[in-house]
Amino acid sequence: xxxxxxxxxxxxxxxxxxxIAAYHKLANGAAFRVTLLEYQLLPQxxxxxxxxxxxxxEILLGSSWLLSFYSQPMTAIGSAALLGIYALxxxxxxxxxxxxxxxxxxxxxxxENEQFLSGGLVARNVLLIGAALITLIPGSNRAFxxxxxxxxxxxxxxxxxxxxxxxxxxxxxATINTWRKR
Amino acid sequence: MTEAIVVSNVILWVVVIVLALVVLALxxxxxxxxxxxxxxxALMPTNGPKVGELTESLSMPDINGKTVTIGGxxxxxxxxxxxxxxxxxxxxxxxxxxxxxLANTERNRLQLMFASDGDKLxxxxxxxxxxxxxxxxxxxxxxxxxxxEVSKLPxxxxxxSDGTLQSKGLVNTRxxxxxxxxxxxxxxxxxxxYVGLAQxxxxxxxxxxAS
Numbered sequence: 001x002x003x004x005x006x007x008x009x010x011x012x013x014x015x016x017x018x019x020i021a022a023y024h025k026l027a028n029g030a031a032f033r034v035t036l037l038e039y040q041l042l043p044q045x046x047x048x049x050x051x052x053x054x055x056x057x058e059i060l061l062g063s064s065w066l067l068s069f070y071s072q073p074m075t076a077i078g079s080a081a082l083l084g085i086y087a088l089x090x091x092x093x094x095x096x097x098x099x100x101x102x103x104x105x106x107x108x109x110x111x112e113n114e115q116f117l118s119g120g121l122v123a124r125n126v127l128l129i130g131a132a133l134i135t136l137i138p139g140s141n142r143a144f145x146x147x148x149x150x151x152x153x154x155x156x157x158x159x160x161x162x163x164x165x166x167x168x169x170x171x172x173x174a175t176i177n178t179w180r181k182r
Numbered sequence: 183m184t185e186a187i188v189v190s191n192v193i194l195w196v197v198v199i200v201l202a203l204v205v206l207a208l209x210x211x212x213x214x215x216x217x218x219x220x221x222x223x224a225l226m227p228t229n230g231p232k233v234g235e236l237t238e239s240l241s242m243p244d245i246n247g248k249t250v251t252i253g254g255x256x257x258x259x260x261x262x263x264x265x266x267x268x269x270x271x272x273x274x275x276x277x278x279x280x281x282x283x284l285a286n287t288e289r290n291r292l293q294l295m296f297a298s299d300g301d302k303l304x305x306x307x308x309x310x311x312x313x314x315x316x317x318x319x320x321x322x323x324x325x326x327x328x329x330x331e332v333s334k335l336p337x338x339x340x341x342x343s344d345g346t347l348q349s350k351g352l353v354n355t356r357x358x359x360x361x362x363x364x365x366x367x368x369x370x371x372x373x374x375x376y377v378g379l380a381q382x383x384x385x386x387x388x389x390x391x392a393s
Contacts, residue, residue: 157202161202165202
């Protein structure tokens with residue numbers, strides 16, 4: 001049995017992450033279109049509509065994680081599918097050897113802070129998919145006390161920092177990989 | 183008892199969050215360092231022999247009396263990295279181990295030699311012993327330094343196995359030394375040449391589209 005606190009923490013964490021991602025895609029619409037184009041997976045006429053459509057999906061999923069207006073399993077599977085598509089898109093371009101464009105997956109959305117594609121990003125997405133799918137395990141039900149909310153806060157803050165640090169390290173590694181080897 | 187657990191939990195959470203923050207800050211700093219330390223190559227002087235020219239073959243005794251040939255086609259098909267150093271140059275002392283390590287990783291196609299000038303043979307012998315240079319040829323020759331117009335130390339010259347000058351420059355770091363080998367591998371002597379090539383390619387493609 002899974003404690004509901006774990007489900008709650010994952011829900012809020014993933015929900016906020018997806019919402020922030022959607023916000024950045026909408027705020028830098030042009031940049032996101034370029035990113036989609038760079039992935040070279042969609043026919044050109046589909047890129048502009050997809051650039052509008054993907055953030056909408058993310059907003060739906062994110063708010064559903066937070067407010068649970070769709071059923072939990074549907075949200076979890078939907079998010080896992082979306083993250084899986086992203087991982088696949090990165091994987092295909094890694095296979096093609098096209099890695100030197102911004103992956104469109106760095107948060108903070110700073111223009112100078114572009115993150116190249118790497119296997120680390122695929123691994124990161126697989127981990128996130130794992131987190132989303134954990135919530136499918138049937139859980140027990142119990143009322144939350146003050147201590148639970150404190151734990152929730154602590155876990156979310158720590159997870160945010162660690163997620164940012166992971167992204168930074170993945171990006172550092174991609175930079176180091178552009179150096180001379182041997 | 184419960185109180186103790188609550189207190190310990192609060193403290194642990196604080197520690198976990200601070201640690202996570204420290205990890206993030208460290209990762210960020212490493213990232214900033216990467217951005218700041220942009221790749222830089224060896225400083226190449228414009229005087230002296232040009233890259234691509236055939237070098238003059240010079241034979242001379244090294245500090246142990248063995249005859250060494252520098253320049254000209256190499257019979258063992260090895261590229262030669264000649265590093266000009268001096269006992270009075272502090273940067274040389276720190277760069278010599280770097281050069282040795284680089285020569286070791288490239289040992290199947292590169293031989294490393296050291297060159298200096300002056301007449302105090304004993305001083306150079308002690309210097310070579312101090313830096314553990316016994317396995318590398320170390321020559322004292324004013325003519326060699328003059329030939330390549332070495333004006334500042336540490337200076338490195340990379341001669342290809344066919345005897346042509348591949349690259350040269352003032353070297354202060356491993357990156358500078360690597361840039362010499364990189365220049366040989368790519369056949370592009372300087373960053374300026376590279377930018378020029380890219381510009382030319384761009385111009386050509388524009389012309390093609392226009393016509």
